[in-house]
Amino acid sequence: MSRWSKVPLGPEDAILGVTVAYNHDPNPKKINLGVGAYRDDEGKPFVLESVRMAERILLEAENAMEYLPVAGDKTFVKNALKLAFGSECSAAPGFENFAGMQTLSGTGACRMGGELLARFYDAPDVYLPTPSWANHTPIFKDAGCTVKGYTYYDASTCGLDFKGMVADIEKMPPSSVVLLHACAHNPTGVDPSKAQWDQLSALMREKHLVPFFDMAYQGFTSGDADVDAYAPRKFLKDGHHMILAQSFSKNFGLYGHRVGCLSFACDSVAEAQAVESQLKILARPMYSNPPIHGVRVVNEILQEKTLESKWRLEMQGMAERITGMRMKLRSGLEARGSAKIWDHITSQNGMFCYSGLTPEQVGRLSTEWSVYLTKNGRISMAGVTSRSVEYLADAIHAVTK
Numbered sequence: 065m066s067r068w069s070k071v072p073l074g075p076e077d078a079i080l081g082v083t084v085a086y087n088h089d090p091n092p093k094k095i096n097l098g099v100g101a102y103r104d105d106e107g108k109p110f111v112l113e114s115v116r117m118a119e120r121i122l123l124e125a126e127n128a129m130e131y132l133p134v135a136g137d138k139t140f141v142k143n144a145l146k147l148a149f150g151s152e153c154s155a156a157p158g159f160e161n162f163a164g165m166q167t168l169s170g171t172g173a174c175r176m177g178g179e180l181l182a183r184f185y186d187a188p189d190v191y192l193p194t195p196s197w198a199n200h201t202p203i204f205k206d207a208g209c210t211v212k213g214y215t216y217y218d219a220s221t222c223g224l225d226f227k228g229m230v231a232d233i234e235k236m237p238p239s240s241v242v243l244l245h246a247c248a249h250n251p252t253g254v255d256p257s258k259a260q261w262d263q264l265s266a267l268m269r270e271k272h273l274v275p276f277f278d279m280a281y282q283g284f285t286s287g288d289a290d291v292d293a294y295a296p297r298k299f300l301k302d303g304h305h306m307i308l309a310q311s312f313s314k315n316f317g318l319y320g321h322r323v324g325c326l327s328f329a330c331d332s333v334a335e336a337q338a339v340e341s342q343l344k345i346l347a348r349p350m351y352s353n354p355p356i357h358g359v360r361v362v363n364e365i366l367q368e369k370t371l372e373s374k375w376r377l378e379m380q381g382m383a384e385r386i387t388g389m390r391m392k393l394r395s396g397l398e399a400r401g402s403a404k405i406w407d408h409i410t411s412q413n414g415m416f417c418y419s420g421l422t423p424e425q426v427g428r429l430s431t432e433w434s435v436y437l438t439k440n441g442r443i444s445m446a447g448v449t450s451r452s453v454e455y456l457a458d459a460i461h462a463v464t465k
């Protein structure tokens with residue numbers, strides 16, 4: 065008998081399973097709306113020109129490829145904090161009171177945040193919105209935190225259940241950690257308004273709760289990275305001891321390079337140093353140090369005005385293409401005489417549309433139309449193109465009649 069025979073076969077990841085089914089389908093009209101990655105209007109993976117330009121500069125520079133320190137590139141961490149909180153951040157000039165580390169993208173940032181909470185924080189109960197990114201639960205559980213949920217989405221309006229959210233937050237024990245999607249909530253595309261963020265910040269201060277922002281789509285809601293950072297900036301100004309996980313996968317298109325940042329707003333330089341020292345102790349036996357190429361690309365872009373402006377324009381272009389597809393899909397369904405209300409396609413934000421399609425309708429989309437999405441009805445709008453949007457409207461209309 066093999067030594068590994070007791071290892072049971074694990075289930076396939078639900079999102080990756082959608083791509084497997086798509087790949088097996090011979091229909092030339094097939095559409096993959098499962099993946100959370102931006103595609104251009106030809107449906108192809110997109111590398112930003114600003115990234116290519118930065119790479120050419122790096123190639124010429126012939127940099128060494130030595131290890132980074134355990135907490136990663138310090139300059140990158142500063143650049144990431146400036147991008148999140150604004151380069152002239154009055155609430156944290158110089159970011160001296162921040163503990164920060166470069167992480168293995170947004171996933172790694174969430175995980176390291178969870179690891180630190182589980183090891184050093186007295187109340188490592190992490191509350192997730194219902195629903196949340198499917199990976200949040202195993203990330204925080206595997207880190208050793210207890211995962212709980214709070215009301216977020218209202219299926220009857222395909223919008224935010226703000227009342228329910230506030231009621232649940234009011235009931236949380238003091239010191240609990242509340243995970244908040246900073247913008248472009250995954251999977252629902254539903255975000256609080258500015259006034260609602262203001263209210264949440266005040267409530268969480270009053271209840272002594274700790275905000276843990278996951279910002280994986282900065283720029284994807286409005287097309288402007290500064291506008292999308294409203295919530296973390298407001299919470300910082302209001303004096304929260306907040307945690308922030310940043311991903312550079314989507315807004316810089318650096319998916320496979322694993323570029324991310326984790327930061328803690330502390331009360332003093334000494335406290336920040338202590339937190340950072342423990343983050344390094346956690347990271348060292350896990351992966352020793354993070355990868356070097358992606359952060360160099362981000363540094364080149366964010367430290368050079370022309371490149372930064374180009375990146376901002378490209379970011380805006382990605383967001384606008386998605387918004388355009390939202391409008392075309394909605395009007396396409398309305399033009400086909402759909403009796404259903406599709407306002408949420410355009411009122412939701414970011415990469416995803418939480419369509420309200422039932423698992424049965426999602427099943428029919430794949431078997432009858434070769435349109436693939438996750439069972440929860442989440443459509444990756446980034447996978448819709450000018451060429452496929454009419455076919456998609458036909459398909460959705462047919463299965464929702």
Ligand code: PMP
Nearest residue numbers: 100169170171197250280311313
């Ligand atoms: N948080 C959320 C909400 C996400 O949707 C994602 C990507 N799907 C991530 C974090 C992490 O992505 P990555 O590890 O590629 O940065």
